[in-house]
Every structure is written in structure tokens, then in C-alpha cells.
Ligand SMILES: [Fe+2]
């Protein structure tokens with residue numbers, strides 16, 4: 001199976017999304033709890049871990065999509081802007097975290113915005129896949 005077919009298959013693609021969002025959602029819940037409880041050092045570590053998930057998994061996934069999927073399905077180019085915003089907000093959150101040495105309101109604003117954007121982006125991406133690529137990588141028919 002080529003990379004295109006892997007990303008173009010709705011079930012495979014959805015599984016990638018689900019894996020990343022499950023880890024991000026769980027880490028965000030822990031981060032909010034840590035902040036509410038005033039555990040600032042723990043919150044700082046969690047924010048760093050969340051940004052690592054974003055960089056090493058979600059932004060990596062977005063780069064693979066740009067290279068292997070979006071250019072084959074022109075309608076998906078509308079979602080390119082989301083990837084740019086994700087990369088920008090991850091950079092802004094990491095810069096603020098390192099500069100302020102704490103999980104500031106600015107860091108939390110970016111992380112919460114990233115979560116909302118990712119939910120919407122993933123839904124729209126899978127809708128495009130269902131419409132545009134449903135038959136692109138269908139398995140050949142079994143010999144009769
Ligand atoms: Fe994407």
C-alpha cells in the first residue's frame with residue numbers, strides 16, 4: 001500500500017486522528033486539572049508534553065498530508081490554512097512557555113484554540129476523503 005492509499009483510506013486516516021486526539025484530549029484534561037489545583041510545575045511539564053504531541057505527531061501528520069494527499073485531491077487545499085494555523089499556534093505556545101517559564105493565559109489560549117481547530121479540521125478532512133477519495137485506493141476485486 002502506498003502512502004497515498006494509507007492516508008486516502010477513511011478508516012485508516014480516522015484511526016490516526018483518533019489516536020492523536022485521544023492522547024491530546026487526555027493530556028489537556030490533566031493540564032486543566034493541574035492549573036485549577038495550582039500545581040504549576042506539573043502543568044508546565046504537561047504543556048511541554050502536549051506541544052511534543054503536536055509537533056511530533058499532528059504536525060508530522062499534516063506534513064505527510066500536504067506531501068502525499070492534498071496535492072492529489074484539489075478540494076482539500078482549502079484545509080491547508082488550518083495546517084498553517086496549527087504550526088503557527090504551536091510555535092507561539094512553545095515560545096511563550098519557554099519565555100515565561102509557566103503555563104500562562106497566552107499558552108492556554110493557544111492550546112485550547114488548537115484543540116478546537118483540530119476537531120473541526122479532522123471532521124472536514126474526513127468528509128473530503130469520503131467524497132473525493134472513496135474509490136481511489138479500493139482493493140481489486142477478488143477473482144471469481
Ligand atoms: Fe490535516
Ligand SMILES: [Fe+2]
Nearest residue numbers: 013061065125
Ligand atoms: Fe488527517
